[in-house]
Amino acid sequence: MRSIHDPRYHLITAALKEIREKKGLTQDELAANLGKKQSYVSKAEGNERRLDLLELSEWLIGLGITLKDFLQNIGWLSEELSVAVPIKGQASQQGKDVVQKMLLQGKSYDVVLKNVALDKYLEVEEFISNKFLALNEPKNKQKNREAIFEAIEFAVKKLPKLNPSDIYVHLVYRAYIRDYKRTRAEQSWVRAGGEAMEIFVEKHYSKLLAAEGITIKALLSGAEKAKALKEMGLEGVVGDSKLDIALYGTHKGKQVIFGGIHSKASLAERVSDDVPCSVAMMGLGLQSILLTFDAKSYPPPQGNLVTIGEFGTTDNPSDKRHYIESHGSFDVCFSYNLHTYPSKLPTKSGKQIYVSDFGPDDPLPQFIIDGWKAFKAKL
Amino acid sequence: MRSIHDPRYHLITAALKEIREKKGLTQDELAANLGKKQSYVSKAEGNERRLDLLELSEWLIGLGITLKDFLQNIGWLSEELSVAVPIKGQASQQGKDVVQKMLLQGKSYDVVLKNVALDKYLEVEEFISNKFLALNEPKNKQKNREAIFEAIEFAVKKLPKLNPSDIYVHLVYRAYIRDYKRTRAEQSWVRAGGEAMEIFVEKHYSKLLAAEGITIKALLSGAEKAKALKEMGLEGVVGDSKLDIALYGTHKGKQVIFGGIHSKASLAERVSDDVPCSVAMMGLGLQSILLTFDAKSYPPPQGNLVTIGEFGTTDNPSDKRHYIESHGSFDVCFSYNLHTYPSKLPTKSGKQIYVSDFGPDDPLPQFIIDGWKAFKAKL
DNA sequence: TCGACCGGTCG
């Protein structure tokens, strides 16, 4: 069989045509880029003329995309991505859920996103993908953390019933890994994803808390962190303390710091980073909140990509659960992962894990408001 | 110009021929794999017949290599490795030093390895590369951490004057990134590299310390860690404590734990993980040592790949220096990075940073021996 | 098993 009649070859030419059209190029314009006549483009796209490797390579240069991206686009390099990423446009509705197709080392895995309508999902998928692809543009001026924040915000708004941890991991993180190309996507995610979470928390709660005279402020710079810690009287007290988000109340016309939020996408051993600061805060009567997406899923072959989190169950608790329930190293923990098991009361330390989403029943704002009231009463 | 006459195309066919010959396949055998006649192979290799992408893809399957490996082989995908890796066999002697050629996103960067002879360097490069390539074999039975340990041990033995931090980062880590393919090399490194360091510390010092009746033991499993912490009386005392290496002395025929080593390849914010445990140990009169490769180098374009470390200078100290010199969160810190600035005495806390290599002047063993003597005197 | 390992990033 001549490969010009092979359906797999047609996939290649179809992809070339699709890319050309997406870039808004006519056959004439592409031909000009390639130094050829329009008929060359027309014949090749119409499978009347076979492209060899060098011609393909030049064609891709004319289209302004790399060979690697093209091969990934047609799925020939899929084996190199060994972090699971969603395949765009391949999700399907299954009852009240959406099944997301994930690609990992050439194999496809299903991830179920509960309580999601396909059209909304696809809208979010498109929005997020465009945000992250835009970061690749040389002329891009947006900060990575801003783009990720906007992705989270959009998804939370459009898919209010979906597990926030799934939004963070499967919709946002995995799309970032798939679409962000400027630097090493995973390390870039580390840098930008965590801060995006802090920004989201600030923006999401600021309006509601402002109504109670409370200001919530993400501490993005070292200077901001240091200032907040100094205001709490924790300057240099516990080594170099760490705090992600500061909480201020208004008292006699002044902003008074009364607590803070430690924010972690996932906990790992890193939760212990925050313990000394948290314990010191609590010792001073300041509110210390641990907020997490509890975003841990195990990829195949060990796991199944479900965001099971790291707290274990109440009967079979993990070390991290002990930080809250036994040691009481934080005043409270809010997990935005619906798979997390909330604390069974009473706990040994009196501190507990709440499980929440960002909807109207989210208990976090009231917890902060109560904290401020208690703090103010002692001023 | 017909691309069949393009010299770039000849590079492709030449590479195909070379791979076939390296695999010990005849034209006949390859043709059989492809379901074609020998003349098809002959004509394609001889540039009498043009291969398109599909044919190439099938050809590569017939050769048993992946498209990705092939494209990397001919240099078409070289831009994808965006962690700097050494180019094998490209190092050169420059006075008493070796200049290592590093590849990062298609550009070459020089890294100077001081006090190294080229022949020794090449011997180490070869040894390490073979170790890591062997990990890719499906029949491989060696643990990753063991292979990395052996790489460090061999390099330290062969290149005793070379900065240990450079050994860890430039000889071992970067070779691992280049050669390890089974899973995601960087994440695998995280898992295995840190434990390899602990094993190395145990093995390197065990003989010397055994002569003084001291046992040094890497705590590789959670059970071992928990046992050691319990022996120290730190079970559950400071949340869930962390310790990497335990130190035992012999007293009245019994093994008595008298301290431990916190081991970190690089510090980042993670040094604070170990602070609560260290402080608790010191509070009980147990010796708490921080041992690090201080392995931080900034890749281009920001940095120049030199392992500058994270302690800053004594005049312009970083936060991490304060953990030792100001807060005294550890009894002592040993940095195996010759770029680290040792403490200027006296320090605020009385605790100090030593800079060392693994040679005969390494002060660590004596520090441990003195620690044991002081501990024993109080028993 | 489910824990803790670490470094490129980018602000």
Next chain:
DNA sequence: GCGACCGGTCG
């Protein structure tokens, strides 16, 4: 300039 962000790994 230099800090802290996090998740695949594999034992």
